[in-house]
Amino acid sequence: MTSDAGARTGSHNPRPPAAPGIFSAGYLWATIGSCALVFLSAFESLAVTTIMPLVSADLDGAALYALAFAGPLATGVIGMVVAGNWSDRIGPIAPLLTSVALFIVGLIIAGLAPDMTVFLLGRLVQGLGSGAMNVALYVVVARIYPAALHARIFAGFAAAWVVPSLVGPFAAGVVAELTSWHWVFLGVVVLVLIAMLMVVPALRMLRGGEQPDLAARPAWAIGKIGWAVLAAAAVLGLNLSARLDGALIGVVAVAAVVIALVAVRPLLPTGTLRAERGLPSVILLRGLISAAFFGTEVYIPYLLTDRYDYSAALSGLALTGAALTWAGASWIQGRLDSTLSSVNAMRIGTVLVLLAILSAVATAAFELSPLVVIGGWLLGGGGMGLMYPRLSVMTLSYSTDRDQGFNSSALSISDSLGGALALASTGIVFAALVGLGGAWPFAGCFLLAAAISAATLGLGSRVGTGVRAVAASDGPHGS
Template identity: 80%
Template sequence: MTSNARLTAESAGPETSPGIFSSRYLWVTIGACALVFLGAFESLAVTTIMPLVSADLDGAALYALAFAGPLATGVIGMVVAGNWSDRNGPVAPLVTSVAMFILGLLIAGLATDMTIFLVGRLVQGLGSGAMNVALYVVVARIYPAQLHAKIFAGFAAAWVVPSLIGPFAAGVVAEFTSWHWVFLGVVALVLVAMLMVVPALRMLRGQPAADLASRPSWALGMIAWSVLAAAAVLGLNLSSRLDGAWVGVVAIAAIAVALVAVRPLLPRRSLLAARGLPSVILMRGLVSAAFFGAEVYIPYLLSDRYDYSAALSGLALTGAALTWASASWLQGRMDISLTHVRAMQIGTVLVLFAILTAVATAVFELSPLVVIAGWLFGGAGMGLMYPRLSVMTLSYSSERDQGFNSSALSIGDSLGGALALASTGIVFSALTGLGGAWPFAGCFLLAAAISLVTLVIGPRVGDGVRVDRSA
């Protein structure tokens, strides 16, 4: 049975099947969505205020690292959380990851120089990456398969409120108090969210424990590979600070090391875009690279070239987040009529179109309304693709490898974004001497090139089979 057919059969459950907000799943849904909500708020807020942070801490040279660094350390968190969840369930990984996320917020919020701020961001990324994987395993262990599309659509819908108020509110807080409170103020909210997810953890603790003999062993080799991949991404970011030809040499070497290191962390033949799960994982990484590689420079473009305030620049991201959540909700309602492959095809075209509006705005100095309006289409494209890629990952997984495959999906997501951000950072530095909007145009063109690749990979996500990672 193909993945689409299998998902269709699983989705055609009895009409009396409880929904994600039924009494049985209510607290699990609220708790999980609350954590997603806080991650969404923080992501949107940091993107909005980074031009202010960069100016305050004299960190323009490390602008891209503030985004790529957390994604890189997040890979380590994902691998550890995935392995830990497969061994002992997701309870301990989830609690630990939330604690790391809070610690990172505190360090970044109390930072007085760019180095300390980056340390906080790295710790925050470590916790965030692990938290995402643990939540995926919570979904797999608690919800029946026919509810997976709806809960992932719920995760996307958890972006609605932060997308409405997050970017603008972060800009207002940064301008009228201090950007430090954008981090420190979130700490209390994360603690509340963790209290809300406690019923879910109790439900999981009530499940029978797996046999010690059947538990996967600690994958120390994989953890070491994840550390190497993260180090390569950080090295790629820092290569832009070198002189002359050394920039290109170190950059190429870092990318090669990252690809070699990530290979054992993904299903077999993922980097070759084999049909099915491998292409799902690769697709997630590429769409993340294209979209976020461009998005982080949009507020920067608006503040640098059009004198937008931090609050007003944040509104550019609000519309895209809303269309993301709306498209995600829509695809959840069309989980049978809209095939996975068709969702990928439509989504990739929308994201490419959005990035091209950013290119045109920078090159031809068009009205900023062009890129703001264009980014609405990019958000819609991501909303169509992201939940579907999550659903397909679980449909290709067995209970034994849910943690590994969920980790691989998040690794592809984060590492793709991290490599793209590191590369755009090099491009931005290299083109700064040209002046004007050319550094921004170069970053957007690189993102557009990555988006073109997704047009080829998209049709390969369907009609695959489960991948045995031990084969």
């Protein structure tokens, strides 16, 4: 009953009008445009993971398989830092438009690549744009939506994975088999352009809103951009170390990891690498769980095509199932935000991801039915769906107007750098074990990911409020 109706019936306690939702008139275009950008990112990610075995075979790039995934994540760190600082200075509109342009250029280079070197160049440019786009989009959300709607819009982002999850992997496999894998990249360009047409009204809405105080704008963080470049270079060096001989592999690999960790410290909130309570643990958990999950996922289609003779289209269905459970769990947690605590969501999610990775280990090590890993990966998607939106919401809840860009970029940097380091490490493991034959290289990669996943089990209880709950207000001092 509306308040007017209550007044007409003489009620003294009329029901208050419903609060506006993310699809109400004031937020409709912002929601459609933002979700459209998430949609294209999801489609590209799932499509590339599905067709990479074909790309690797066509361009003779098996030795650089992991780098094709880790490279974009590494350059994405640079894009995140630039976009975060840029957004804090003048708002997210210019960073978002620039990042989308870079994303398109990278897709075109990769789609037209005649060899693996050019393909990798396209992937690096693509990663630079994608990383910046994610951070700019987070700041758009922070500037447009009230805090009460953050859980809903991030759940909407997860739901935006549903359609590409249903058609993306399978469609990419079919296109690659019937025409060429080149068209998978070139086709995504069209999706990007359509998404930008949809997001323009949201940007106009933001431009007309309240702008940050000019005097309060931070200076360009040139030093932090330099640290981001160093971290990206270290990740690329870690990937390339697998091509060295003998003891040099271990020396270069250890040096690259140390340099990456030193370089990333100024890019994260204080105490992140020490897992201090509050925002630091939120950021660290995001990086570790991304490393474990995506370090496993990129090898699942490879395992299915190499060991079980699955077609590219059929192997992509494993990713489809996980993406659907991810979206479903995200939707559920968004409706349970007042009854399911963030700590419990993290605890359940980390356990589900670990079980999913162990199913991959068992499948590869004992040559079990591929249905074991496909079914197990459904659990992993559900676990990620419980955690990802909550981690995003908690990051913004720890942020102020002055550090939304920095904290959003820190979350994305942890996400990408964790995945990049994991992929680089699994690439080394895969190369070291390939001489054993069989599924041992896959089993080794999955075991490493399982060890990373196990390290996340104790972090869930540290994401809530505590002595470092106001870490965001301390400013970006490093870890």
